[in-house]
Amino acid sequence: MRKQRLVALLRGINVGRAKRVAMADLRKVLSDMGYDDVRTLLNSGNVVFDCNSADAANCAARIEEALVLKLGVPAKVTVIEAEQLAEIVKENSLQGVADDNSRLLVAVLNKPKEDRGKLEPLARQSWQPEAFALGHHAAYIWCPDGVLASRAAAAMGKALGDGVTSRNWSTISKLNSMANS
Known part of the structure; x- marks a missing residue:
């Protein structure tokens, strides 16, 4: 199956004391979801990862759900393609x-x-x-x-x-x- 490079931008995490998320935990959550080559930038919820092209359209909703279920942190997630x-x-x-x-x-x-x-x-x-x-x-x-x-x-x-x-x-x-x- 073809892989697609995506970028996820999490809104409002690690701003002040609320919604604290360690980037290692964030990488683990996305890796556990089946995404590959998961990398973060800075400490503010910027993630680059690869996923199956067929799954790309649902990534934002899936990541939002996993953040709540696995880390207890609600956050809006915007996902765009590397080309975008x-x-x-x-x-x-x-x-x-x-x-x-x-x-x-x-x-x-x-x-x-x-x-x-x-x-x-x-x-x-x-x-x-x-x-x-x-x-x-x-x-x-x-x-x-x-x-x-x-x-x-x-x-x-x-x-x-x-x-x-x-x-x-x-x-x-x-x-x-x-x-x-």
């Missing part, structure tokens, strides 16, 4: 604007077609000194004063609620290297 991550990196039109990769936010959309419709009005607004751009699978937000102070990030959060998970550009770039090597 490469496209997200390629489509980032804000790279030339941002001068600090930790303040360039990439919001990976759970339901790209539906979510884009909710975010298109934000992409038409002026956010100076911030910037907001949309790609096919992600929104990009330049937050020069930090993510917590970002009006654009707050507006996106209000529009999508927990239907999106974000990583900074440094993390996305590292994940893309892992997933496509």
Whole structure:
């Protein structure tokens, strides 16, 4: 059976004291689920793994269920193909604007077609000194004063609620290297 390289992004784990998950435990859970070559990046729920192509569509729901059953941690999970991550990196039109990769936010959309419709009005607004751009699978937000102070990030959060998970550009770039090597 053909294998497919996927990337899972867990939302809200290891932020503060809540929802603590050791990356070794996370790797074990995914390995026990039958996924191969399971690797994590940083301590914030970024996982690269291989699975059978036939199982790819159900990975997010299966991982969410396993997190609760095996680790007692509820968390939303976004799963994308390695090729989609490469496209997200390629489509980032804000790279030339941002001068600090930790303040360039990439919001990976759970339901790209539906979510884009909710975010298109934000992409038409002026956010100076911030910037907001949309790609096919992600929104990009330049937050020069930090993510917590970002009006654009707050507006996106209000529009999508927990239907999106974000990583900074440094993390996305590292994940893309892992997933496509």
